[in-house]
Amino acid sequence: MKNIIDLFYKNLFLTNRLFAGLTGSAVLFLLSFFFPWMGVIPELVFWVLMILFVIDIFMLYQTSKGVFAKRHAPERLSNSDNNELGVYIENWYTFGISVGIIDEIPFQFQKRDIWFKTSLKPRERKLINYTLRPTRRGEYEFGDIRVYVKSPLGLVRRRYNFSQAETLPVYPSFLQMRKYELMAISNRLTDIGIKKIRRIGHSLEFEQVKTYVQGDDYRTINWKASARQGSLMVNSYTDEKSQHVYCIIDKSRAMKMPFDGLSLLDYAINASLVLSNVALLKEDKAGLITMSEKPGAIVPADRRPAHLNKILEVLYKEKTRYLETNMELLYSTVRKVVKQRSLVVFFTNYESLNALNRQLPFLKRIAKYHLLLVVFFENTELKKLSEQPAADVEGIYIKTIAEKFAYDKRLIVKELAKHGIQSILSAPQNLTVNTINRYLEIKSKQKI
Template sequence: MKFFTSIFFSNRFFYAGFFVAFIFVMGFFMQPILYVAKILLFAYIIVTILDFFLIYLPKKSVFITRNYPERFSNGDDNKMQLLVENKYQFPLYIRVIDEFPVQLQLRKLQFKNHFKSSQKKQYDFTVKPTERGAYKFGIINVFISFFGFVERRIKQTEKLEIACYPSYLQLKQFQLYSTAQQQNQFGMKKIRKIGTNTEFENIKNYTIGDEYRLINWKATAKANRLMVNQFQEEKSQPVYSVIDLGRIMRMPFDGLKLLDYSINSSLVVANISIQKNEKAGLITFNKNIQDHIVADRKNHQMQLILEKLYNVETNYLESDFGKLYAYIKRKLTQRSLLFIYTNFETIDGLERQLSYLKLIKKSHVVVLIMFKNSELKKLTNQKAQTTTDIFDQTIAEKFNYDKELIINRLHQFGILTIYCEPKELSINLINKYLEIKARGIF
């Protein structure tokens, strides 16, 4: 660890200097006060010199240790820790300022306290990043003083960079939640699965009731008796998170964009589906298909999805659901569960894409995820004071009504939906996934 030091005069030094100067001014009018001023000036100089030598000449220092996480979890409270140790043989007043990344906007956060000789102190705090990407920490500035007249600044030159990933802290939390929810789902009626996939299990002797089309004629000829193929339902099926990267997903709520809420929830459902022996995959799109991770449940699948979503961003283009349908038709040959993260604000916007959604639904189970505008909800619940307030509330209610029309329109064609506030998305998504599994739709 390298240190650079420099000397500063503190505010106390200047306040004391102004006070001594004021006493000298008063001494011109009253002679006895002049003697007091001279004594104060002498003491002022002695204390300043002594303060300088006490903090600068000893070959001791103050040691700072950053106990920061290796990576940040976006949208969550990340625990941070600073360890400060006074190596001097006398007590000091220590003030620590870390140069935090610009994304965190922690401009006033500093740690200060009085330290005894060889005393250690631990400062615990949390930060909540709201953007994915690299967070660059600068140097640590440590200001020490004894009397408070002179401050020695020690600059730690070790810089730090921490990558902020989509919210991985939610994974374990919602994994436990999903297990508890599945154990409580009693009385769910199983329905016939349409278009499910089967895989070969073994060949067995024919018994009355077996379907004739399953007879294996080659095995029958070899065994000189009727043999039939036996199949079982395919247990590992694909679950895809299809994330819209269009301009509509830039809308922010509580510091996070709709895209960030979608990414965090897609990680949760991917993790749970892998735990349920399903295959997890990812598709992102806007004007064109951007990324495609083939559904799988191999060990490093979650890390692969996490790394792919690390730098995903929206743009100002309108998403093309026609290209999405063509790509899914060509690439996803197996019936899959598709969670499509998007947002339609008007019924006209839905109608432009509805034909493609209906085509996708013919081959796959589609769950369309849309977001409630929590700001509109607050606006409609406020008491109108002026004509402008009434006008604003009327427009807000019109938007809410359009959302309800959109949901009803999707239900007419059997497209499943999740319609909730962004902060409640992960819980609602888990409940919908478990409901689909319990009902046997997928």
């Protein structure tokens, strides 16, 4: 009995309408001292309010289950993307109600405004949708759903608690990966900045002999087949397949720098996932290596149907470390794991030319055996400072230093090119598009 009473009090909340009524009743009692002619009007108003108060409580508590609510959430969330969730609610009362809903979202979002207001007719049901954008990979714990119900009288609220605690994993941006995949299928990659690369020369991958049509390259005419068929026949070629594409992700402290809520490591992980998916669609083999001061995860290149999920599961667990990358260990790992000439995409970050010079000897060794593409990040905040006009002497100093760092980034690109190493200097938000463009260009020029 005591538990029932405690439960009743804990879930009963008074509304502003009730307090407004009590305030009005108190004012009437006060005025009755100065105006005797008001008589019993204040008492009548007060007792009518109390009767309505009791009726309102009875209406809300006449049934043990007046509403039903449930959270609709995906099995996993996509990092850095807007993930759609929903709260399904159903009114089991015989009258219309006003509802306030609190969904206890994970603390990582630091949001306290997940409060939804709606009204429901008798036996009506609704689905309230909202979006969440996580900025860190890992496990996110959701709490209960709390529903506050108010009858048409609106003097009190009754709270319903629906225990729906669940833990959802946040994976690298698989929604972004699917977006690129769908746009590739519908031939609309140019809408998001993917360039159509002109094919140069011929691939060595023979496809078929077909009948000549106007526009075919006459240099590909197969004269023997033409003599047998009595009409012109040409050889058809396709892009080389089963080439190895390895993404190497630097997990050192250089990748901890934040941008728009995400770390540079997260941008590199998202780009690696999309690049691996594009490589598999091109029938190449995708592999992955993560590295810091000690070896990380290694996924040998493959193109089996479940291979992308394997890469996704590995990337889900990766975190930034706080020491510099052991480049000697990275070189020995690449030599041990990557057995044939491959495209090696190294995601890292350099803030100065000295930082590059410490790693350059090992990069040159890797480039000796593989086609190395170094991807590093443009400091967009420094770029904004360098473009702003200086208002005083301090502003001149700040602008000069910002331009110096931006110039160092361009020098790094030239230094890598001098040693035959390709590079991409990209803003974090454009990293995925720029990386895919360079991969398609390399495939088109048959450089691997």
